[in-house]
């Protein structure tokens with residue numbers, strides 16, 4: 001289990017409780033998606049104004065129920081923690097970021113979280129690109145617009161942009177940016193790359 | 206959809222839901238905003254409903270924040286909030302006025318707001 005990241009948001013507002021500010025008018029969400037250990041919690045923590053919260057979500061393992069000859073008696077469920085953070089922006093918009101694991105077995109949970117989302121920021125660890133295929137597949141099936149943020153770790157090899165785009169099989173218009181999820185400004189830049197992409201799309205392409 | 210050049214599997218068109226606009230009228234979303242009304246709380250209200258009223262206090266919380274604070278699954282909050290709404294003890298409102306695709310002006314305000322946070 002990953003421990004809490006050591007750095008916390010430069011945007012944390014001391015004493016701000018969990019309640020919504022009175023100015024909150026529109027609440028929007030962006031998914032921060034990616035495989036295990038890629039930096040989802042770190043990114044959310046680096047920009048959230050509240051200490052990130054989490055919900056415990058149940059995953060029903062359908063295969064267990066099907067295989068179980070005794071019927072539902074031993075049907076097992078596993079739980080996954082879904083963390084989220086919040087950023088109140090000037091002008092009454094409150095942006096929520098949901099850390100969303102991207103594996104096919106999370107499918108129904110994924111659909112529930114993705115409902116109404118503006119888009120997804122897909123985090124990729126360049127040391128294990130294949131781990132991101134599931135989440136990219138889920139994002140595309142859902143039809144969510146997305147941008148890719150590459151988190152580099154000390155032992156990451158360097159690739160050219162073209163190599164990475166080819167390996168991830170990105171459409172030419174999909175933004176891809178480098179990101180250090182531990183840095184508030186870098187995380188904001190990655191979110192901005194996504195939001196700018198959403199604006200460009202909505203401007204009619 | 207373009208042909209895939211790599212090992213990443215192609216998403217068949219019939220699997221694409223074509224966006225996240227699956228209609229789900231009436232049901233609470235994760236970001237639906239809950240607030241208690243000022244109606245008196247009846248005696249004998251189930252403890253779980255009481256707990257939700259307590260955590261709302263005299264402010265507003267989203268469904269997902271209520272779930273996190275009460276350590277309950279989101280699905281449980283949906284049920285509790287619906288019961289409290291039926292009793293007139295809680296109001297709920299959707300996160301944004303429905304717009305599909307999202308309002309360009311809203312997106313611009315998100316971008317401007319994010320830029321203003323950089324330091």
Ligand SMILES: Nc1nc2c(ncn2[C@@H]2O[C@H](COP(=O)(O)OP(=O)(O)OP(=O)(O)O)[C@@H](O)[C@H]2O)c(=O)[nH]1
Nearest residue numbers: 002036037038039040041042151152153179180181
């Ligand atoms: N060098 C570097 N390290 C990072 C970056 N992002 C996260 N980390 C580190 O990677 C580790 C895992 O990060 P998490 O944020 O816990 O990853 P996660 O995606 O939330 O992981 P799960 O919730 O377990 O799936 C932590 O030790 C982080 O400090 C980054 O951009 N660069």
Ligand SMILES: [Mg+2]
Nearest residue numbers: 002040041099
């Ligand atoms: Mg995490």
